[in-house]
Amino acid sequence: MSDLDRSRPPARGTFADFDFxxxxxxxxxxxxxxxxxxxxxxxxxxxNLFMRASEAALSSANAGLAVATxxxxxxxxxxxxxxxxxxxxxxxxxxxxxxxxxEGTSLSLSCLAVRLPEALAIVAEAVLQPGFxxxxxxxxxEQQLAAIRQxxxxxxxxxxxxxxxRFFADHVPWARPIGGSADSVAKIDSAEMSAxxxxxxxxxxxxxxxxxxxxxxxxxxxxxDHFGDWTGAPANEARFEVAARTTERRIHVVHRxxxxxxxxxxxxxxxxxxxxxxxxxxxxxxxxxxxxxxxLNLNLRERNGFTYGVRSRFVLRTAPGPFRVSTSVGNxxxxxxxxxxxxxxxxxxxxxxxEAEVTAARDYAAGIFGLQLExxxxxxxxxxxxxxxxxxxxxxxxxxxxxxxxxxxxxxxAARRHIRPHEAQIVLVGDAGVIxxxxxxxxxxxxxxxxxxx
Amino acid sequence: xxxxxxxxxxxxxxxxxxxxxxxxxxxxIVAANLWYGVGSxxxxxxxxxxxxxxxxxxxxxSANVPKNRHFELIxxxxxxxxxxxxxxxxxxxxxxxxxxxxxxxxxxxxRMGWMLPAMTQEKLDxxxxxxxxxxxxxxxxxxxxxxxxRVQRLVYPESHPYHHTVIGSMEDIDGATLDDVRSFFETFYxxxxxxxxxxxxxxxxxxxxxxxxxxxxxEPGADIPALPGDPDVGARIGTTVRDHVVSDVPLPRVxxxxxxxxxxxxxxxxxxxxxALLGTGRAARFYxxxxxxxxIAKSVVTxxxxxxxxxxxxxxxxxxxxxxxxxxxxxxxxxxxxxxxSAEEREVHRAIALTETDLVRTLERLSERxxxxxxxxxxxxxxxxLNQELDRLRAVELDQIREFVEExxxxxxxxxxxxxxxxxx
Numbered sequence: 001m002s003d004l005d006r007s008r009p010p011a012r013g014t015f016a017d018f019d020f021x022x023x024x025x026x027x028x029x030x031x032x033x034x035x036x037x038x039x040x041x042x043x044x045x046x047x048n049l050f051m052r053a054s055e056a057a058l059s060s061a062n063a064g065l066a067v068a069t070x071x072x073x074x075x076x077x078x079x080x081x082x083x084x085x086x087x088x089x090x091x092x093x094x095x096x097x098x099x100x101x102x103e104g105t106s107l108s109l110s111c112l113a114v115r116l117p118e119a120l121a122i123v124a125e126a127v128l129q130p131g132f133x134x135x136x137x138x139x140x141x142e143q144q145l146a147a148i149r150q151x152x153x154x155x156x157x158x159x160x161x162x163x164x165x166r167f168f169a170d171h172v173p174w175a176r177p178i179g180g181s182a183d184s185v186a187k188i189d190s191a192e193m194s195a196x197x198x199x200x201x202x203x204x205x206x207x208x209x210x211x212x213x214x215x216x217x218x219x220x221x222x223x224x225d226h227f228g229d230w231t232g233a234p235a236n237e238a239r240f241e242v243a244a245r246t247t248e249r250r251i252h253v254v255h256r257x258x259x260x261x262x263x264x265x266x267x268x269x270x271x272x273x274x275x276x277x278x279x280x281x282x283x284x285x286x287x288x289x290x291x292x293x294x295x296l297n298l299n300l301r302e303r304n305g306f307t308y309g310v311r312s313r314f315v316l317r318t319a320p321g322p323f324r325v326s327t328s329v330g331n332x333x334x335x336x337x338x339x340x341x342x343x344x345x346x347x348x349x350x351x352x353x354x355e356a357e358v359t360a361a362r363d364y365a366a367g368i369f370g371l372q373l374e375x376x377x378x379x380x381x382x383x384x385x386x387x388x389x390x391x392x393x394x395x396x397x398x399x400x401x402x403x404x405x406x407x408x409x410x411x412x413x414a415a416r417r418h419i420r421p422h423e424a425q426i427v428l429v430g431d432a433g434v435i436x437x438x439x440x441x442x443x444x445x446x447x448x449x450x451x452x453x454x
Numbered sequence: 455x456x457x458x459x460x461x462x463x464x465x466x467x468x469x470x471x472x473x474x475x476x477x478x479x480x481x482x483i484v485a486a487n488l489w490y491g492v493g494s495x496x497x498x499x500x501x502x503x504x505x506x507x508x509x510x511x512x513x514x515x516s517a518n519v520p521k522n523r524h525f526e527l528i529x530x531x532x533x534x535x536x537x538x539x540x541x542x543x544x545x546x547x548x549x550x551x552x553x554x555x556x557x558x559x560x561x562x563x564x565r566m567g568w569m570l571p572a573m574t575q576e577k578l579d580x581x582x583x584x585x586x587x588x589x590x591x592x593x594x595x596x597x598x599x600x601x602x603x604r605v606q607r608l609v610y611p612e613s614h615p616y617h618h619t620v621i622g623s624m625e626d627i628d629g630a631t632l633d634d635v636r637s638f639f640e641t642f643y644x645x646x647x648x649x650x651x652x653x654x655x656x657x658x659x660x661x662x663x664x665x666x667x668x669x670x671x672x673e674p675g676a677d678i679p680a681l682p683g684d685p686d687v688g689a690r691i692g693t694t695v696r697d698h699v700v701s702d703v704p705l706p707r708v709x710x711x712x713x714x715x716x717x718x719x720x721x722x723x724x725x726x727x728x729x730a731l732l733g734t735g736r737a738a739r740f741y742x743x744x745x746x747x748x749x750i751a752k753s754v755v756t757x758x759x760x761x762x763x764x765x766x767x768x769x770x771x772x773x774x775x776x777x778x779x780x781x782x783x784x785x786x787x788x789x790x791x792x793x794x795x796s797a798e799e800r801e802v803h804r805a806i807a808l809t810e811t812d813l814v815r816t817l818e819r820l821s822e823r824x825x826x827x828x829x830x831x832x833x834x835x836x837x838x839x840l841n842q843e844l845d846r847l848r849a850v851e852l853d854q855i856r857e858f859v860e861e862x863x864x865x866x867x868x869x870x871x872x873x874x875x876x877x878x879x
Contacts, residue, residue: 094811360526
């Protein structure tokens with residue numbers, strides 16, 4: 001035992017890259033894009049059905065309709081009530097959920113693999129023959145209105161929603177909260193949901209992903225059985241040019257009296273998933289605020305003790321989403337935290353990461369990619385990303401090589417192009433009476449204070 | 455019916471460290487997981503929150519690992535890591551490519567054996583601020599953020615180790631000293647108070663050799679001291695106790711808590727199945743009746759805590775709509791609880807079918823698999839309970855559920871915390 005040298009970490013073995021599972025892809029005659037990944041670890045299966053029925057295709061007057069419609073899928077079909085639908089699924093140990101976002105509507109199912117034939121029949125019924133009974137529609141509408149109220153009083157959600165509003169011009173859908181407003185949601189009814197689903201629950205530009213202990217040929221036959229008559233493309237398309245609300249740097253305080261912390265969001269218009277800088281920018285962001293040992297976290301948490309944690313993120317969509325730094329800090333250090341964040345943004349934009357930082361981030365990104373291919377659900381999610389963002393089939397086969405090819409120069413160039421501290425919108429939710437004057441003193445730009453609680 | 459079985463072998467080093475090895479070569483990664491038999495229940499009066507603060511200190515370096523290096527090294531191989539503190543235990547875990555198993559063993563053994571030489575006042579001051587910000591962010595600045603503090607005060611008497619929360623109080627966190635860190639480490643962070651589980655792409659013989667090499671020379675500690683306070687507590691609270699809170703919450707919420715048999719009891723499975731009848735899935739009674747049919751609740755939640763000390767706790771809560779009267783919501787919940795006496799076999803089958811899928815999906819993740827094996831070994835000296843869990847649930851009979859509802863969910867065993875929005879909201 002005495003021969004063990006504890007003074008240095010053990011030497012690394014050779015990392016065994018493992019392949020992304022093979023994906024069997026079939027385009028059904030009806031236009032449905034079916035992708036099946038066969039896995040043998042445990043007897044489970046995960047299914048994702050993605051349809052491009054997107055909240056971004058709605059005007060602000062109709063905002064929240066895609067979200068509400070997805071939430072009402074579990075409310076029953078033309079053949080059975082919501083309770084009967086839940087009984088049928090859960091009786092065979094299947095969990096189904098549906099949700100809508102800025103890219104579309106997703107329906108997910110997990111169950112033991114032997115239960116897939118029964119579960120798939122129910123999923124098809126839920127999507128192709130949704131019932132939208134009045135009482136379930138009313139319930140979902142009331143729940144969504146209550147959720148809007150909750151978001152307004154939750155400092156973290158309020159900060160994120162306020163930041164999106166500051167980052168994007170009014171006509172950009174994601175300037176508004178995903179669930180819509182009290183006005184737009186209050187008028188949603190069963191007829192509107194039925195019309196939305198009829199027009200937009202369509203196979204084209206979407207896809208069905210199945211991952212698990214299944215036979216791809218058998219899955220294709222089952223899918224054909226249940227979705228054989230399903231055709232067409234979504235009628236409502238998202239059409240807009242993403243634009244920033246402003247490029248003038250401002251501080252925006254949402255006053256929440258009595259707050260014992262300030263929620264901080266700093267950022268601006270970001271970029272799209274298909275940006276050629278994708279890999280380099282991912283690495284630059286990891287160094288900035290995308291891992292525990294990022295500059296922001298080591299500064300704000302481990303050096304200064306200002307926060308429990310801080311992160312930065314480019315939210316990548318088919319069209320440019322937000323770039324933002326998010327954290328929550330004590331009242332007395334709010335201005336200091338903003339100052340430190342701005343310094344880190346400037347250093348990253350102007351100088352970029354060091355070679356050593358890039359190496360560390362690269363190793364992290366390449367390594368963690370493999371660690372996150374453990375479960376059927378994780379594989380299904382990855383394959384769904386190929387569908388949602390229209391990525392090439394070999395995207396994940398190449399991922400690690402592309403990540404490892406990023407060097408410091410490329411990461412610095414990407415940071416310079418995509419991180420623009422002089423355009424940053426600095427948004428805080430906190431007690432303005434306590435934090436506003438220190439923020440003024442930072443001299444980073446005009447300070448607006450709005451609101452007096454929720 | 456699937457018969458799932460996770461293979462493992464058990465060992466014990468001379469210094470008392472328990473080791474569970476669960477090989478699975480299907481993915482080239484390994485989860486390392488350490489459970490220490492110490493949690494908030496071990497905290498002395500005036501030291502609440504210390505077990506959790508100490509958990510933070512375990513990431514501040516050890517004799518051969520400078521501050522931040524632990525994170526850098528694990529992130530550098532693409533690994534993930536974290537730790538959590540709870541009532542009865544503290545767990546530390548990392549998942550890494552299997553070629554980096556020794557890195558995880560080196561880091562975990564260095565802090566188990568040689569954490570104290572790296573401790574400084576500066577590190578303690580820093581992490582104290584981090585933890586205070588964690589408390590503010592997750593509890594103090596959140597609507598309903600103080601619910602668990604209020605519930606625990608009602609369910610457990612002041613003398614009981616669960617009377618206070620894991621996060622503790624700001625005053626106690628402020629009062630923590632380096633001496634506290636030293637004595638806590640020497641008392642609880644000893645190999646004879648821990649389980650190490652490795653799950654994943656390992657060769658058990660070589661993995662065991664490596665574990666012995668890294669952990670074998672760590673000195674065992676003394677026996678773990680008895681819990682402070684009085685862990686014995688009656689099976690029932692004795693009455694309905696209440697805490698009505700008017701505050702700036704968006705929606706009314708009613709939280710009910712009950713003393714239930716401890717995790718170690720044979721009757722704990724009855725509590726779990728009963729909890730699942732109420733709260734697992736959308737066909738469960740609370741969702742079906744309160745959310746879907748009566749539309750009196752916006753959302754419902756059910757927890758059955760797996761606690762060891764004296765009596766455990768079952769919680770149900772319902773969040774209403776802006777105009778829901780908390781008293782009406784409470785009455786509706788009470789009706790559904792009483793109606794459980796007429797539960798049917800079909801519902802039990804449904805709840806267990808869903809629980810089975812959930813368990814298999816949990817076990818897909820090596821980190822979860824390792825965590826459960828550590829738990830069952832630390833708590834019961836029997837990691838195989840993981841493989842018996844579904845059978846325990848399947849063995850629960852309807853009259854046991856009826857009896858449980860009578861004995862444990864009645865008005866003589868309820869703590870009710872009600873949140874009501876301020877009038878001007």
